[in-house]
Amino acid sequence: AQTVTQSQPEMSVQEAETVTLSCTYDTSESDYYLFWYKQPPSRQMILVIRQEAYKQQNATENRFSVNFQKAAKSFSLKISDSQLGDAAMYFCAYRSARGSNTGKLIFGQGTTLQVKP
Amino acid sequence: ETGVTQTPRHLVMGMTNKKSLKCEQHLGHNAMYWYKQSAKKPLELMFVYNFKEQTENNSVPSRFSPECPNSSHLFLHLHTLQPEDSALYLCASSQDPRTGGTEAFFGQGTRLTVV
Numbered sequence: 351a352q353t354v355t356q357s358q359p360e361m362s363v364q365e366a367e368t369v370t371l372s373c374t375y376d377t378s379e380s381d382y383y384l385f386w387y388k389q390p391p392s393r394q395m396i397l398v399i400r401q402e403a404y405k406q407q408n409a410t411e412n413r414f415s416v417n418f419q420k421a422a423k424s425f426s427l428k429i430s431d432s433q434l435g436d437a438a439m440y441f442c443a444y445r446s447a448r449g450s451n452t453g454k455l456i457f458g459q460g461t462t463l464q465v466k467p
Numbered sequence: 468e469t470g471v472t473q474t475p476r477h478l479v480m481g482m483t484n485k486k487s488l489k490c491e492q493h494l495g496h497n498a499m500y501w502y503k504q505s506a507k508k509p510l511e512l513m514f515v516y517n518f519k520e521q522t523e524n525n526s527v528p529s530r531f532s533p534e535c536p537n538s539s540h541l542f543l544h545l546h547t548l549q550p551e552d553s554a555l556y557l558c559a560s561s562q563d564p565r566t567g568g569t570e571a572f573f574g575q576g577t578r579l580t581v582v
Contacts, residue, residue, distance in 0.1 A: 354509075383569055393555060395573035402569075441510070445569070452523040453498050453564030455571060457510040 352377040354444050356458035363432045364466050370417075371427045371461050373442030381447040384418065385455070386427045390438040398440070401425065403447070429463075437465040470494045473558050473574035480548065481582055488543040488577045490558030497563045498522075499541040500571065501533060504555040516541060517563060548581045555579075 353376045363369035375384070386398040401409045401418050408416050413430045429436055442458040445451065471492045480486050492499065501513040515523035516535040530552075532544040541558055557576045562568025 385570070387573075392575060393557075393578075394575040395557065395559075397570050397572070400570060445564075449565055451564055452515045452517070453500065453561050453568065453571065454512045454515060454523060454525075455500075455502075455510070455559075456512075459507075459509050 352379070352382075352444050352446070352456050354442055354456050354458040356442055356461050358461045359459070360462045360464070362464040362466060363429070365432055365434060367432055368428060368430045369432055369463065371429075371440050371442075371463070373425045373427070373458055375423050375425065375442070375444050375458075377423070377444065379446055379448065383445045383447055384416075384425045385443040385445070386414070386416070386425075387441045387443060387457075388436075388438045389441065389460070395441070399427065432465050434465050434467060437463055439463070470572050471558060471560055471574035473556075473577050475577060476575065477578045477580075479580045479582060480545065482548060482550070484548075485544070485546040487545065488556055488558075488579075490541040490543075490574055492539055492541075492558075492560040492572070494560055494572060496560035496568070496572075497538050498561045498568065499535060499538070500559040500561075501541065501543055502557040502559065504557055504576070506554075510557065513543075517565070545579075548579075550581050553579055553581045 384401045387395045443455045498517045514533045534542040555576045558574045559571040561571045
């Protein structure tokens, strides 16, 4: 069975600085997707970034980028130029890409990010 | 109008009550999901429906009964719940995951309290 681990329950960053959130996962599959979701106090899970396992290039979305290390099964999220609106809980998630998959997402425990003005 | 809408936003119910959670998606997706988010636990998948057919039941107790009348609507019928069922229940939708649908889009959740 696949597992996702986020070892940092809480992180803090100064506004305009850079922060990296860690995520490791375990799977025997070779084809899968990895995601970072953000959950602000409004509770809605918002997709931040997506990575396909077959792509070697790290995904980037504006100030958000990932460091995907497939062999090490590591998938960290870097937030550059942090803004107050980035304060939220961040979840790392895994999804199989097998043809029989149901779309099930396996989530880590989450990291609460505090942004200090 | 948001892509995935859940009602009600908050619900307090007694252990003998029967209530239903509703989810509606306006994204043209075929797959819909129920997740449970408890305090200090990772989100857990409960059910998956694809083209109105249930494709996954993650060993959920029978006091939770899902219903998917069409690809746009998903319900979670609740009866004789326990206090430990108090949680945030999140609905999500995606394109058919078997044919390339990747991202799941979430609603804002229903905060359920069982007293």
